[in-house]
Amino acid sequence: MDTVVSGTRPTGTLHLGNYFGAVRNYVRLQNEAAKTFYFIADYHSLTTHHQPDTLGDLVRETAATYIAAGLDPDKTCLYVQSDVPETAELYLLFNMVAYKGELEKVPTFKEKIRKHDTNVNAGLLTYPVLMAADILIHRANKVPVGKDQEQHLEMTRHFAQRFNRRFGEDYFPEPVAYNFGNALIKVPGLDGMGKMSKSDNPNSAILFSDEDKAIRKKIMKAKTDAGPTEPGMPLTEEVANLFGLMELVSAPEAVKSFKSSYNDASIRYGDLKKQLAEDMVAFVAPFRERIRELLADRESLDRILRRGGEQARESAQETVRHARAMAGIRYYSA
Ligand code: ADP
Numbered sequence: 256m257d258t259v260v261s262g263t264r265p266t267g268t269l270h271l272g273n274y275f276g277a278v279r280n281y282v283r284l285q286n287e288a289a290k291t292f293y294f295i296a297d298y299h300s301l302t303t304h305h306q307p308d309t310l311g312d313l314v315r316e317t318a319a320t321y322i323a324a325g326l327d328p329d330k331t332c333l334y335v336q337s338d339v340p341e342t343a344e345l346y347l348l349f350n351m352v353a354y355k356g357e358l359e360k361v362p363t364f365k366e367k368i369r370k371h372d373t374n375v376n377a378g379l380l381t382y383p384v385l386m387a388a389d390i391l392i393h394r395a396n397k398v399p400v401g402k403d404q405e406q407h408l409e410m411t412r413h414f415a416q417r418f419n420r421r422f423g424e425d426y427f428p429e430p431v432a433y434n435f436g437n438a439l440i441k442v443p444g445l446d447g448m449g450k451m452s453k454s455d456n457p458n459s460a461i462l463f464s465d466e467d468k469a470i471r472k473k474i475m476k477a478k479t480d481a482g483p484t485e486p487g488m489p490l491t492e493e494v495a496n497l498f499g500l501m502e503l504v505s506a507p508e509a510v511k512s513f514k515s516s517y518n519d520a521s522i523r524y525g526d527l528k529k530q531l532a533e534d535m536v537a538f539v540a541p542f543r544e545r546i547r548e549l550l551a552d553r554e555s556l557d558r559i560l561r562r563g564g565e566q567a568r569e570s571a572q573e574t575v576r577h578a579r580a581m582a583g584i585r586y587y588s589a
């Protein structure tokens with residue numbers, strides 16, 4: 256019996272990377288696993304973003320994107336992280352089994368201090384501890400995420416193992432980053448390097464809020480190279496990325512035909528981009544419209560999130576009660 260947990264930070268509008276790396280699998284698992292919990296990681300977003308005036312809108316937009324992608328609030332528990340304060344208590348307990356040295360070595364931490372060197376706060380350092388608490392608060396065993404989160408899951412397993420060992424009970428499971436037995440996904444950005452990201456470089460990302468015109472413009476501006484000069488040349492990273500995106504949204508025959516024109520060195524990147532842009536527009540537009548409709552009915556959206564928060568708390572309270580008892584925090588009878 257699988258229990259699944261995953262979340263996304265409300266740091267901006269979701270993009271294709273979030274969808275193909277994570278949210279698409281949230282939806283698949285909703286129909287397969289015994290229990291699924293999907294949340295909006297608002298506490299995590301505070302480690303790097305502090306915009307109190309827009310946070311609420313981003314939280315609702317993230318929730319609307321989940322639902323537009325196919326999450327059904329009657330089948331899955333959809334909630335906001337900060338509506339489950341038990342997570343913060345479990346985070347505190349796990350901080351006692353997390354070592355400063357190992358946290359400092361996490362690649363995402365090192366990268367973040369490079370980018371946010373004026374705000375290296377303790378929340379950023381203990382980011383993986385809070386993430387472990389998110390997952391273990393429901394004692395989940397599967398976590399659908401993109402490739403960039405692999406290391407965080409490894410930390411989660413360490414914390415679970417150590418807590419169990421320290422307090423002498425095999426209570427917490429050791430969850431895995433999950434993609435149906437396949438390698439985890441990294442959707443590339445349009446700038447020819449790194450992953451598509453809402454928080455790092457929004458211009459490299461196709462967002463679900465992008466209008467058709469903006470999508471076409473971003474794709475036409477994507478980096479390419481001078482083109483193959485002879486048959487059978489290897490792909491540069493930029494062009495491989497474009498083919499990678501095409502594989503996600505275009506018909507297999509279209510991908511095949513452009514690959515073969517690349518291989519015989521007759522390809523025109525302009526044609527490839529035009530095809531990709533049209534296929535991308537056709538993919539994104541229905542999402543965008545559905546998200547808009549959902550956002551227009553704020554009351555329903557808020558009702559869904561409040562109800563999800565209450566359900567998540569029930570599961571969380573049980574775990575925290577047990578974890579406190581394991582640590583010896585049980586002083587009073589009845
Ligand atoms: P971002 O990096 O854009 O701020 P988040 O860190 O909130 O996005 O990621 C939310 C989920 O989406 C995570 O499971 C993450 O692994 C996944 N994800 C984000 N970007 C990509 C990408 N380019 N390719 C694959 N998965 C991604």
Ligand code: TRP
Nearest residue numbers: 260261262263264296299386389
């Ligand atoms: N760290 C994840 C990201 O940046 C978001 C996240 C927070 C998460 N808590 C989680 C993902 C728990 C899966 C499970 O994308």
